[in-house]
Amino acid sequence: MKTILLTFGILFLILLFNKIYFFYKKKKVVFYDYFFKFIYFTIIIFFIMYYFIDRSNLPEEYVSSILICYTVGFFAIFFTVSLKSYESPTNFIYKFLNKKSDYQKLLSFLKKKNIITNRFNDLKKQKLITEKKGKVSLTLLGNNFCKTYFILMNFFKIKNEG
Amino acid sequence: MYLLFFIINLFLYIIFLKLFLVLFGSKYIFPVRVADLFNLITNLITNFAISFYYLNFSVAFNVILINFFLFFIFYSILSMISTSPRTKILLDVHKTKSLNKKDYLKKYNTKVILDNRIKRLLTNSEIILIKNKKILLNKKKGGLNFLPFVSFMFNLMKKI
Numbered sequence: 001m002k003t004i005l006l007t008f009g010i011l012f013l014i015l016l017f018n019k020i021y022f023f024y025k026k027k028k029v030v031f032y033d034y035f036f037k038f039i040y041f042t043i044i045i046f047f048i049m050y051y052f053i054d055r056s057n058l059p060e061e062y063v064s065s066i067l068i069c070y071t072v073g074f075f076a077i078f079f080t081v082s083l084k085s086y087e088s089p090t091n092f093i094y095k096f097l098n099k100k101s102d103y104q105k106l107l108s109f110l111k112k113k114n115i116i117t118n119r120f121n122d123l124k125k126q127k128l129i130t131e132k133k134g135k136v137s138l139t140l141l142g143n144n145f146c147k148t149y150f151i152l153m154n155f156f157k158i159k160n161e162g
Numbered sequence: 163m164y165l166l167f168f169i170i171n172l173f174l175y176i177i178f179l180k181l182f183l184v185l186f187g188s189k190y191i192f193p194v195r196v197a198d199l200f201n202l203i204t205n206l207i208t209n210f211a212i213s214f215y216y217l218n219f220s221v222a223f224n225v226i227l228i229n230f231f232l233f234f235i236f237y238s239i240l241s242m243i244s245t246s247p248r249t250k251i252l253l254d255v256h257k258t259k260s261l262n263k264k265d266y267l268k269k270y271n272t273k274v275i276l277d278n279r280i281k282r283l284l285t286n287s288e289i290i291l292i293k294n295k296k297i298l299l300n301k302k303k304g305g306l307n308f309l310p311f312v313s314f315m316f317n318l319m320k321k322i
Contacts, residue, residue, distance in 0.1 A: 003220035007227065061217050064164035065224040069231070076231040079238035080319040082248075087316070089247070089275050090283075094299075094313045097289065101296045110272045119248045120263070129255060136261045138252070146256035149243055156183055158243050161278050162250030162270060 003062055010070050014077050017041045022084065029081050031126055032141075038074060086122065089115055164221065171209050171225065175232050178204050188244070190286050193312045194237060202233040245282070247275060283309070 017038055022029075055063065092113055096106050120136070123129045128142035138146065153160065182197035182204075189196045206229050214222040242249050250270065255261045280297065283289045288309045290298045299309065 004223055007220075007224055011227070059218065059220070061164045062220045062224070065168075065217075065221045065228070068164070068168050069224045069228050072228050072231040072235070076234045076238075079235060079242075083316055083319045090279055090309075091313050091316045093276070093279055093283075094309050097297060097299050101298050103295050103297055106297065107273060107276055110276055115272055115275060116247060116251075116267065116270070119251055123248055123251060128252060131263065134263050136251075136255050136263050136266075137259065138255050142252055143256065146252055149249060149253060150256075152239065153243055156180060156240060158183075158188070158240055160250055160253050161244055162247050162275060 003058070006058075007066055007069060010066055011073050013045055014070065014074050018077060018081075029085055031078075031081070034078070034081060042070075086118060087113075089113075164217065167213065167217070168228070171205070171228070172232070174208060175201065175205050175229070175236070179236060190282065193315075195240070198233065198237050198240075201236075202229065205229045205232070245278070 020041075021034060021037060089110065092110060092115075093106065096109050100106070120129070120131070123142070124131060126141075127139055128145060129136050129138055149160075152158070179197065179201045182200045183195075186196040186200070191199060206226060209225050209229055210222050213225040247270075254266065254270065280289065280291060284291060287300050290300050292298070
């Protein structure tokens with residue numbers, strides 16, 4: 001029971017980090033900034049825990065598993081972060097269909113949300129693309145992301161539809 | 163010892179996911195792929211049993227959480243690849259090296275995004291499309307309606 005509570009306590013730290021980060025950033029997230037701030041946060045937290053928590057009764061396997069749980073848990077939360085900045089088109093569709101049902105009106109409703117323009121702007125903010133005189137190209141970071149995506153797409157045979 | 167177990171867990175997760183994707187393709191039990199769901203169940207049973215037998219209950223409990231996180235991570239990555247407009251833009255820029263934004267918006271625009279989502283929502287009868295003019299939420303469908311659930315999850319994630 002004590003170990004289960006400790007596991008939830010450790011996972012709560014990720015949520016705490018999220019709350020602190022977005023309290024200051026006001027939902028304007030830059031992924032690499034979020035990632036590096038989390039590493040600093042983790043170093044501070046583990047430094048404190050190293051000195052203040054008695055680990056003598058905890059089995060070594062449990063400590064290893066909780067560290068991995070913390071890391072994997074962070075990556076799971078990391079994937080929800082973009083939802084804080086932008087609403088999903090599916091969610092827009094659902095909200096619209098709760099009130100109206102006309103296809104053309106739904107299309108104009110979505111056009112007003114500037115979905116693609118907002119995505120282009122976000123990709124620039126994340127330093128994944130650059131734009132000069134209407135020509136868009138990838139940055140080195142963007143290129144590395146794409147290479148990873150292509151490996152995953154080829155391995156899992158997933159199509160990219162958008 | 164546990165690190166080795168985690169590497170095997172991760173390896174099993176990826177291999178089973180590949181296997182289930184081959185078996186079920188991109189069939190959805192909206193909002194998740196059937197393959198994702200089968201993979202989660204298989205990994206929960208397999209890895210929980212191994213960790214409980216060889217390690218202890220505390221570790222086995224963490225293994226359950228880790229597999230739920232892996233499920234969410236892989237679900238997010240694969241969904242990002244197949245449905246995210248940002249990933250689509252990135253991959254299209256990668257294919258052409260330098261992309262003319264004005265021309266691109268003629269091919270990939272709000273209408274394409276909407277039609278893709280309608281197609282996906284129709285696969286699990288979440289909506290009813292009437293003569294390409296009207297779209298209705300399928301509230302009478304047997305079983306569960308997942309679209310409200312997805313909307314709820316989106317809102318919950320915003321609050322986390």
